[in-house]
Amino acid sequence: MTLTGHSLIAGRTVAGNGKTTTGFNPATNEALEPAYTLVTEEQLTTATRAAADAFASFSTLDPDTHAAFLESIADNIEAIGEELITRAGQETGLPAARLQGERARTTGQLRLFAAVVRQGDHRGVRIDPAIPDRAPLPRADIRQRQVPLGPVAVFGASNFPLAFSTAGGDTASALAAGCPVVFKAHNAHPGTSELVGHAVTKAVKDHGLHPGVFSLIYGPGSSIGQALVADPAIKAVGFTGSQSAGIALMRTAANRPEPIPVYAEMSSLNPVFVFDGALSGDAASIDALAAAYVTAVTGSSGQLCTSPGLLFAPAGEAGDKLAAAVGRAVAACAGQTMLTEGIAGSWNTGTEALSGAAGVELIGQGTPGPTKNAPAPAIFGTQVRDFVSNEVLHQEIFGAASLVIRYTGTEDLIEAASRIEGQLTASLHLTEQDYATAAPLIPVLEQKVGRIIVNGWPTGVEVGHAMVHGGPFPATSDSRTTSVGTLAIHRFLRPVAYQNLPQELLPASLQDENPWHLNRRIDGNVLPAEEKAGARA
Numbered sequence: 001m002t003l004t005g006h007s008l009i010a011g012r013t014v015a016g017n018g019k020t021t022t023g024f025n026p027a028t029n030e031a032l033e034p035a036y037t038l039v040t041e042e043q044l045t046t047a048t049r050a051a052a053d054a055f056a057s058f059s060t061l062d063p064d065t066h067a068a069f070l071e072s073i074a075d076n077i078e079a080i081g082e083e084l085i086t087r088a089g090q091e092t093g094l095p096a097a098r099l100q101g102e103r104a105r106t107t108g109q110l111r112l113f114a115a116v117v118r119q120g121d122h123r124g125v126r127i128d129p130a131i132p133d134r135a136p137l138p139r140a141d142i143r144q145r146q147v148p149l150g151p152v153a154v155f156g157a158s159n160f161p162l163a164f165s166t167a168g169g170d171t172a173s174a175l176a177a178g179c180p181v182v183f184k185a186h187n188a189h190p191g192t193s194e195l196v197g198h199a200v201t202k203a204v205k206d207h208g209l210h211p212g213v214f215s216l217i218y219g220p221g222s223s224i225g226q227a228l229v230a231d232p233a234i235k236a237v238g239f240t241g242s243q244s245a246g247i248a249l250m251r252t253a254a255n256r257p258e259p260i261p262v263y264a265e266m267s268s269l270n271p272v273f274v275f276d277g278a279l280s281g282d283a284a285s286i287d288a289l290a291a292a293y294v295t296a297v298t299g300s301s302g303q304l305c306t307s308p309g310l311l312f313a314p315a316g317e318a319g320d321k322l323a324a325a326v327g328r329a330v331a332a333c334a335g336q337t338m339l340t341e342g343i344a345g346s347w348n349t350g351t352e353a354l355s356g357a358a359g360v361e362l363i364g365q366g367t368p369g370p371t372k373n374a375p376a377p378a379i380f381g382t383q384v385r386d387f388v389s390n391e392v393l394h395q396e397i398f399g400a401a402s403l404v405i406r407y408t409g410t411e412d413l414i415e416a417a418s419r420i421e422g423q424l425t426a427s428l429h430l431t432e433q434d435y436a437t438a439a440p441l442i443p444v445l446e447q448k449v450g451r452i453i454v455n456g457w458p459t460g461v462e463v464g465h466a467m468v469h470g471g472p473f474p475a476t477s478d479s480r481t482t483s484v485g486t487l488a489i490h491r492f493l494r495p496v497a498y499q500n501l502p503q504e505l506l507p508a509s510l511q512d513e514n515p516w517h518l519n520r521r522i523d524g525n526v527l528p529a530e531e532k533a534g535a536r537a
């Protein structure tokens with residue numbers, strides 16, 4: 001399709017009255033057509049008002065229409081075809097195979113949320129039936145359900161132009177919750193955003209929904225983002241990006257006359273702890289471990305929030321062999337194009353600071369890639385004592401870089417783990433012989449991370465019901481939830497209790513007849529939908 005270069009506000013293409021921006025091909029630093037017009041704050045309010053207008057009808061949609069809408073977005077994204085992969089590749093430098101996988105993840109995620117909407121457990125129905133003859137006081141009939149918060153502002157992330165962007169996890173979970181979305185496109189992939197924005201807009205239209213259910217806006221960097229979060233119509237925020245931008249949005253949201261929740265996923269070092277048992281095999285097994293680590297560090301040019309930025313390896317001969325194998329493996333890697341010139345510049349600054357830090361040495365470095373913005377992947381080494389005493393060694397370097405830290409015993413590991421800030425993940429590589437040594441680390445890590453992995457790598461997050469892609473600050477702004485997986489829907493819901501309402505005034509989800517066949521918690525007992533006939537309610 002011909003890209004318009006404009007925002008999509010409540011079903012209409014709207015030329016921004018502000019300046020323009022373009023995407024750039026990071027492999028060449030050349031601008032990509034078309035230029036995108038940026039909306040003013042006044043134009044932004046057209047989108048937020050429309051979202052507010054859409055809320056009443058969208059938040060009360062019946063489950064089948066609601067689920068079919070999400071499935072249509074997935075179908076429409078697939079119908080774009082190769083054009084989407086080509087454009088996303090031009091705008092991000094990411095290889096086609098990675099983008100094809102990301103598209104499948106995006107559409108799979110939308111379909112998973114459609115299944116959640118049909119199944120209905122997220123509505124959280126709880127019924128405490130009246131007990132009129134209870135002494136000394138009767139109990140009223142009290143029923144609870146989860147209701148959507150209202151319009152949600154979603155910010156696209158640069159590193160996942162599909163799965164964390166226009167119709168990515170935040171948008172999918174907000175729409176599944178019944179919240180209209182005002183999406184602020186990431187200016188590094190405007191064309192990709194527009195293609196997906198049309199797919200969402202078409203689904204809104206085809207299902208006869210209020211057009212304000214979805215808007216896609218292009219705006220000037222942080223200022224329009226701040227205005228969006230400050231807008232009184234917006235009731236929650238989903239964000240994935242840098243710590244500084246996430247914290248700025250958190251401050252704006254907290255300082256509003258009506259503060260709102262911000263679900264920001266920001267930075268993570270994703271420490272990996274290697275125990276002796278994992279190095280007790282032959283040289284080939286140590287090489288394989290080193291190669292897998294280097295793959296996790298360098299995949300997608302290291303631009304994953306799950307990329308392992310720290311690896312703790314034991315002091316001694318086996319750890320020396322691992323470090324040497326890591327050096328060889330990274331030396332064989334060529335740099336891949338990074339997302340933007342700015343991100344490549346920050347990678348250079350970060351690795352320069354790390355290599356200049358006391359007690360840090362270079363373990364190995366690859367070669368620069370053939371394109372622009374493709375620096376040579378690098379892995380550094382240090383000791384636990386230097387790590388715990390120098391904040392520079394705790395800074396995330398977004399891109400293909402990592403730090404191997406040598407330790408001498410479990411106390412070292414526990415001290416290091418206690419000193420790190422909140423993280424998305426921690427990974428343990430071990431065998432049965434290490435269980436006793438590793439056990440004391442687990443409770444420390446539970447306080448620090450959202451996901452603990454054994455004999456695996458943090459990259460490639462599974463989108464499912466049990467996944468947690470979150471963690472204590474500064475990994476995220478709210479450790480109680482996740483931005484990947486179906487639990488994410490709860491970020492955009494809140495409970496309401498209904499006391500003594502007659503059946504005629506109750507929402508369908510709470511009526512005795514249970515017309516939506518929901519599982520219910522009745523008097524504290526979970527009652528599957530099939531057994532509803534026997535319920536007291």
Ligand SMILES: O=CCCC(=O)C(=O)O
Pocket residue numbers: 159160303304305306458459460461462484
């Ligand atoms: O960049 C953040 C998300 C990382 C992820 O989803 C993955 O590694 O699959």
